[in-house]
Amino acid sequence: MTTPAPTAALDLAARFPGAVTPDERPSYSGWMVDKAKLLEFAAFVRDELGYDLLSSITGVDYLDDEKMEVVYHAYKTTGGPALVFKVQIPRVDPVEVPSLTPIWPGAELQEREAWDLLGIKFNGHPDLRRILMWEGFEGHPLRKDWQEPFYEEDNKPFKSRWPDGQFSTAEDKNPYNDNLQYPQKFDPEKWVPEADAALYGALAKYTEIDDESGLKTDRVVVNLGPQHPSTHGVFRAVVVMDGETILSLKPVMGYLHRNHEKIGERNTFLQNMPYTDRLDYFCSMTNNFGYALAVEKLMGVEVAERAEYIRVIMSELTRIQNHLILIGMLLNDLGTYFTPALYAFEERELILDIFEEASGSRMMCNYYRFGGVVRDIPEETLQKIKDLVFDRLPRKIDEMDRFLSENEVLVSRLKDVGVLSAEDAIRYSMSGPSLRASGVPYDVRRADPYGIYDRFDFDVAVRYNGDTFDRYMIRIDEMRQSLRILEQAVKQIPGGPFMTGKPMYQVRVPAGEAFGRIEAPKGELGFYVVSTGKPNPWRYHVRAPSFINMTVLEKMCEGSKIADFVAIFGSIDVVLGEMDR
């Protein structure tokens, strides 16, 4: 499914004369759109060309050119490559771009992120507030001239480590012995957080009551989290309720924020690999995969044949163990404490044993390298995989299905709860199993195949009701499809080298941009990498499915009961390490 690029090229430049030009920088692709025409262009792309899924929005700070750039990736839900378009604006505050939320409501959280981290103002955004950084924070950390409190050098490796590496800790350099940086004239004693006022202000329209009946009623605002067992970490949802019914909610996140992307831009290309493990810490193998794909695109290396198979095997095992946890934890949220969770963990342990034997670590695998994988899988490990794939896992997935899917309590808690229509799912940039549970058969493995996924015979699991029960069932379907892929992969895996070329600790990455995306267990995971030919990436952006899938949470919860919130939230499948980055 390839879009004929040349004809599309003619169309777009001719359709918007003067306002749209091809991006002609070497190793860049896509379109440069004039900011005045952006909304018109986006509407055209969505309605006339059929690019209905806005996957990623991010910004790049081209400090040397005095430019800021906003990069958009749009896809067709019927499959095919991306339409990339960009807007460039002078790097003078205020950096302003029209918001795309009227065209794609799914842009909301991503635009807030770009505002927070890069200081790009999106005009017309309904609720442009900081999202990941704390309220009193000053500056925009992903700007290239921003420096963190323990700033040492722009890029690793730091010169202080060798050859005269006299040890010192970072804390020693800071008079306060911590890494907080306050704005000038900031007094923590007197500070009143304005952001909470802004947050409740954003919800104010729901708390105003038209008092027609004459009854004295009140809307209640409830903070779910950040310390709440069912939010899977430190996630907070501010919920406005009428009685027990949710009228609206705002997700509040960033409690686990560490500015992964800034760290990534300080690191060398290779050094980023173990950091990607820590995004979605359940699925480090797939995180590695996405990042390796993006950098391999830039480097233009071919992946060794055996490594391609190993990658598929590891990714599908990751998908199975992730879905197992999701099901176990969803049941935990519903109140069936720990029996299903522990059953799920048993199978997961066996899969983690395999990861440990192959990579050396159960969760932080750091297994992929550019051009292959770090080491071969031993023969006995391959045998273990075969045992699991052909014998134990099919049995256990059936058992899980038998154990849960017909349970009346589960069914009545999940059926027709948090219904998300296919149209809304697409508009809100949903991805992954939750999108497919709403009846959109969009799977990156099929729609835009990467690696060697085009060689395998499998079905894209899809369910049509879009309720929480379907989001649960689709996980079971997907595990079965993953087993199908695994069966083929372990049968077909060839011998030979597991890595192209010699392992190098300092890889050469030519200048350019690349977007590597994969179907991670939680959704579409993308890595947008810009290289200037130096050892460190100029821009490193993660399109995190856990984060972007939160955009639709408000829509899904509207009209549900407060007790259903945990079920809906649990069924989307998020990990805070990835959401907050």
Added chain:
Amino acid sequence: MYGKGILKGLSVTLKRFVDTYLDDLVWLVQGKKRYNSPEGIAHRSSKNARGIFTIQYPEEKLPMPEEFRYVPFLVYDEAEDGEKNVRCTSCGICAKVCPPQCIWIVRTNDPQTGRPVPEPAEFYIDADICMNCGFCAEYCPFDAIKMDHDYEIASYNRNVLNMEQLLKPASYYAEIRPLNYQREEEARLAKEAAKAAKAAAA
């Protein structure tokens, strides 16, 4: 019938409960130890495990696969007179490749000439910052730094390891990673043989 699904589900749980004790009985009759024995642990973490699955840490411990990696250590070869020959040449590759930059090396300089000597004067690893990624061991050209298997290093203070704490003999390395050690020794001997052959030819 309402409740059928619940009963069906509970039967799965009941089966597990029964399986646990059934297996206990089978092992008892066979005269084998199901708990606190390597054999029992291996069984409980195999694909044939049914019923109880847990390992009673710290009384029981899962065996570690060879590739398991934890905070690195430095390898030294033991000379016959008991002297420690540190393999590290302080080339600095590990410090450069380290993602969290937790390796600090002071290179030795010859006091007379001032030129660098291939031996570290000081070597620090901040184990609190180390992310156990294994890059240092992977890219070390001298097989001088390796990942350890000892994961019980919790402490009340900051874990900054100096050279003394980091150095471990090659025999220890051979013990925890026999296959890797063997492969590296073979490669080294082959290299030396090739060098000797070249010298003999010249």
